[in-house]
Amino acid sequence: MCYEIEDHIFGDLIEPAQRLALHQESRLGVRHLHQIVPLDPEPGHPIVLYLTTAGPTPYEEAICRFTTDDTDPAGESARVLPLQHDGVEWDTLLWDYVHRWSVTLPPQPAGTMIRYHLAARVAGTDRWVFADNQALSAEEATDFAIWVDNDPVPDWAWDAVVYHIFVDRFYPGNGRSWRNPERPTGFYGGTLRGVIQKLGYIRDLGCNAIWLSPIFASPSYHGYDAIDLYTIEPRLGTFADFRELVEAAHAQGLRVLLDFVAHHWSHLHPTFISAREDPQSPYRDWYVWRRWPDEYEMFFTVKSMPKLNLRPGPARNYLLRCAQYWLEQGVDGYRLDFAYGPPRDFWADFRRACRAVRPDCWLFGEVVHTAAVQRTFQGVMDGTLDFLLAWALRETFAHKRWDLARFEAFLAAHEAYFPASFCRPAFLDNHDMDRFMFVAGNDVDALKIAALILFTLPGPPVLYYGTEIGMTQKHPIHRGGRSFDVEARQPMRWEDVPSSALREYFRRLIALRHAYPALRYGARQVIHLDAEAGTYAYLRTWRESSVAVAVNLSPQPRRVRWRWPREAWIQTPRDQLNGYTVCVRDGVLEVNLPPKSGALIA
Template sequence: MPKKIVRQRRSPHGTRRRVMESAIFGGWGTPSRIAARAKRILRGVSHRNRIVPRDPLPGQAVEVMVSVGGTHDRVSLYYTTDGTTPQGRRGRASNSEVVAMAQEGKCWNDLLWGYVNWYRGIIPPQGEGVKVKYKIEAWHSNGQDSLYADNQATDSGSATLFAYRVDQLTLPQWARDAIIYQIFVDRFYPGDSSPHFKEPDSPSGFYGGTLQGIIDKLDYFTDLGVNCLWLSPCFSSPSHHGYDITDNLTVEPRLGSNDDLRRLTQLAHEGGLRVILDFVPNHTSSEHPFFLQAQADRASPYYDWYTFTEWPDEYATFFGERTLPQLNNEHEPTRRYIIDEVAARWLSDYRVDGFRLDYVPGPSHNFWVDFFERTKEVAPDCLSIGEVIGNADSMRSYEGRLDGFLDFLFMQAAREFFALKARTVEEFDSFITHHESYFSKESLRPTFLDNHDANRFLWLANGDKRRLKLAALCQFTLPHPPIIYYGTEVGLSQDRDVRMPSGHDHLEYARMPMLWGEDQHGDLYEYYRRLCRIRSSHPALRKGERTTLHVDNDAGTYAYALRTRGEVLVVVLNNSDEVSRLSVPVGSVGLADGMVAADLMTGDRYVVAEGQVQLSLEPLTGTILRCSNPHFGAQS
């Protein structure tokens, strides 16, 4: 193992920067990049899929907003509803309808050091199943130049194409009850027939985990209490992580076979477990036969499947990584292959329950509209969860295009609050409250404390399992599905930071082999097991209305309630290094004096008196109190 690096505590400002860099893959979240990106957006013509409603129903008009930071004084929107791509220039459409967008206002922006103008337009109501495609142009009434949102193209043909679909598709109900376990296949378990991991020369090598190993551990998941497995990419690939695919239709032989995947899905379903695959539509390996053919022959049918800036050696990639050429999903044959021949096949032939979608901002919203429609057609109960790297506006723009998106912003906030104490209680509560209200209740935001692209939580917390337990208690008592990254529940951490002083990432240090047997931390496992059982047994934790009850920055204590008909759960957290004696006001959530609150973690009982519950918590601990609530009707 590499020698452990001893890290020094940093100031809150430095700590927050470090967590942002760790939490958001590719450095998107560093302050300098955020500022530079914001300035570029403000300077140009920016729509960024801002529509209201974000998921239009039949018969609803759609409001479209765009900002203009330059000197253009006219904005036109061109749209079609017949499947063709809209084209237009200077307010005149060649094959589409046109909407003259009206200026709604302007504001001064210090970052731009100039004015930003806002424009609004209305697309008329459409019927069920209609796909609306549109482009937006800003132009000068007294000049010839134009700019199209969002890629700042100067001609209609190369402008960003936006899209939405009018439908009544809904989130699969099983997803709201999901407790998801993320498995990095190569690092999980080799199998009962050969249970020992290999010992590669470096952590980026192959450790020998297999699909059969997952099959052999299905009882482990059932005992833990999770009900959905998320598998890292298991298609043909030359790497340990599998995100550089060379064959989208074949399981990587190191991991098993297509029949192994089919058997895993079947046996998981028989045991009450769902299975979702990590799906990579944005890029392939540079060793993929399609890319090799495109490089070898400009006349190849696969040339247009990629974007060459200077054939054959310069091309669009994923974050500048030359081994990951980006697919051109706006090319119709590429799109149809990825959606119809790949995604639809895994749903129909292998009965997987959905996908975690890698790097969703890569393909366009237009692509995701088609992907979502087709996958729901093949498997109406399937789940599509996107990896949306970016801010809340970026995440929210996929409402109606996907079932939901991984909550990177919660990950960042939880790591800052629980692992590093870089946020106050008030700041954390404010984030949770605003975060909940900013998104549609129909959109799913699975939460996580760590994943394969970031330092593990325990590494950030200097191995303090009390902090992990407290963070997990919070995670499991918020409405959206929790994700457990393999090994977190048994104390798996790492030996060095994934961010090197040189600026290079070594993400494999957060992907070390799973702990088994006596290497596992049994107390931590039992804690997670208890959280899974509690969450599954109490609908208020999955579907309840959340209310903040207590916030104390000085004491580091925090309490909130979740309510459904007939049940109130009160969550109390002590995020300090001191024993805390606190009084939690509960009258506002319907708990009257004399009612008894049962502690689901310890079995203790508390009586409501003078509208409060009084209790004492050890440092870095928390608990969940349950009380029936006659004010909300019969118990659910």
């Protein structure tokens, strides 16, 4: 059966009408949208906040209420600064004028948490409207926060190669076979013991960090609906197994990252049961009710995943302490699920709380949204997963809808748009999207070229379990208006590992990334591009070291040439990946590439 496979990485934003609606929503009314300069303020430097107003309501002044003593900006201790009106611009998609405002906050010392509200007054009235939720009172306003610090991304994160494990589908351990559940959403039997027993495999591959899907007590196979964030899910193992896993991983030079869900948990969580059954429950305010007890906000439309009330209060404090607890048990950082859901000031508190326990913990978010939204997470996280690059890699090398010129145009803009200090872990596929091999029509060469590009760009690579042996699936995740996530979450095919030439290719790629700092830190420069011929090359340069990457997407062999002074090479350059012939004549380097192949020249 043939499928028209469409990546739904960005959900409804794939539709132009949804993009237009998002744009209009982000402009109408009073909007801040975390527009600050600089994005990650340093101690002793002023901070500029920006605001826009637009739509049928006129506004004649705007203010900022802020505190620097960690108190609520709605309180009496808040300072008030007026915003200046910077002018008016025309927005064609909105078909209206947009007013621009700004205010400069005074410099603050390291360790200061700035909490603030922004509001605009309706002309001719005493009515204030607060950004971004359009609240009419400070008590209900969107809370914003900036943590002023000297707190860069931990050094080890830039050198990381992460192996992404879906625990229930990775390995049962102790020689056990996979279970055969009646439904695909059943339990297949992967365990923490199984992960422990495969750490050598992961380390031999060259990865130096593992990211585990949620391991806390949960009624589901995926674990994204916890019922107790302090307990290991018994199906997966015990707390002792967890501790052994962390110690064994660290002994082999592997960092351990946990998947942490702050936006929601299971409707079977004891606090939610109490909140629904008892009108006097102390947990009632932990949730966002539309009409108690049966109507509440949730994760999209999933009734079994109630949304948490993460405004300052007991639910927020509980989650912050949970995050600290697992860091105290030896965890090295978190992949933060659905990070766009919780309020941004929560993440400022989260980062501060985590760094207080582990100053070198790595915190990166799942933000499946526009580049503009992703960039605003600088300062509250170390970075976000690079869904935009994943989309571009899949469009070019799997779907083959982009040529190399389109890919390079995207890549150059993408690299320029995000600050170099914003860490963007990059990947080809994950548990929420069709596997790359399936989308590519099981074209191994396409996977190898895409992996070459992935492992030679700056973002720390994330390798989803099984991608290194070419795991695929039978059907697309999205079909008939429904989602079948289990398609990309099949049990690891350990029987294919011994004979996998593809795995050896990934081993070489990872080893080369570790061997050449230019691939992790270097500037990138295009040195060859012939989209019609299907050839492309770029240079990564760090200090005195240079590494070139060349690819040929054509079904024909190609000779890729570019000018490079011989004196720039310490010794004769070679293709370190596949051993293809490289020649240097009169300052011109040539590499002969077979059909649908690539080279790494150093």
